[in-house]
Amino acid sequence: MKKIAVVEDEAYMREELCSMLKKAGYETVEITAFETAVKDLIALLPDLVLLDLNLPEISGFQICQELKQKTPFPVLVLTSRDQVQDEIQALRLGADEYLTKPCRKERLLVRINNILKRYEGRPNLLEGQDFLLDRGTYTLYIHNTSVVLPQNQGKLLEALLAGELLSAAELCEILWGTNEFIDENALQVNLSRLKKTMAALDMKQKIVAVRGVGYRLERQEKG
Numbered sequence: 001m002k003k004i005a006v007v008e009d010e011a012y013m014r015e016e017l018c019s020m021l022k023k024a025g026y027e028t029v030e031i032t033a034f035e036t037a038v039k040d041l042i043a044l045l046p047d048l049v050l051l052d053l054n055l056p057e058i059s060g061f062q063i064c065q066e067l068k069q070k071t072p073f074p075v076l077v078l079t080s081r082d083q084v085q086d087e088i089q090a091l092r093l094g095a096d097e098y099l100t101k102p103c104r105k106e107r108l109l110v111r112i113n114n115i116l117k118r119y120e121g122r123p124n125l126l127e128g129q130d131f132l133l134d135r136g137t138y139t140l141y142i143h144n145t146s147v148v149l150p151q152n153q154g155k156l157l158e159a160l161l162a163g164e165l166l167s168a169a170e171l172c173e174i175l176w177g178t179n180e181f182i183d184e185n186a187l188q189v190n191l192s193r194l195k196k197t198m199a200a201l202d203m204k205q206k207i208v209a210v211r212g213v214g215y216r217l218e219r220q221e222k223g
Helices: 011-023 034-044 060-070 084-092 105-120 151-160 168-176 184-200
Strands: 003-007 027-031 048-051 075-079 097-100 125-127 131-134 139-142 145-148 206-210 214-218
Touching (some): 003 034, 034 060, 048 060, 097 105, 131 151, 168 184, 184 206
Parallel strands (some): 003 027, 003 048
Antiparallel strands (some): 139 145, 206 214
16 A cells, blocks of 8 residues: 655645545555654655645745655645746756645546656665665665765665675676676675765665675664
8 A cells, every 4th residue: 555645734634635545545644743844754655745835834845855855755746836936946846746726636646646656667665774775776865865876886785685695706796797707806895885885874784794605784783
């Protein structure tokens, strides 16, 4: 079941939207703490964010911008602001759709369905202990930010995220398409770069070498 987060300050409108979405088969989450909306959304991992622009404490434009900078979530703006410049600004900030209130239920549901279909066509996100990796772009989403990894680092992290113990030969095949000639030095350089990136981002998972066997990601237990 797809999860939709509703960011709306008017209680009646929020309840109506959630009721409509539940009847259409979606799971819903209400966001009412707007100053921490981005942080809360990152923790919730919704499939889509339904966002109003006229919010107290913080602008919906700011939430949209931060979400698009820090997460892979699609954003559908649903607002009473019907000025063309507002729509253009929201779309420039990365909004996937812009609809104005009042909006017919059928129109909203079709737009939601279309956005979700578009995002389903993208490479799946891989989930780590405290991060997400887009294996199509090697964008790493972690700690309220996003980082695009160099290709070799992305390939290594994607492979290790499968949770298997990988040999040097298997990692060479992943990086260079062959394991006929295993260049341990080149492999170590790439592993070291990824380890440094992970350490700089304070990632909870670490790359561990299993002597004579290969490499794996090891989860850190909460202390």
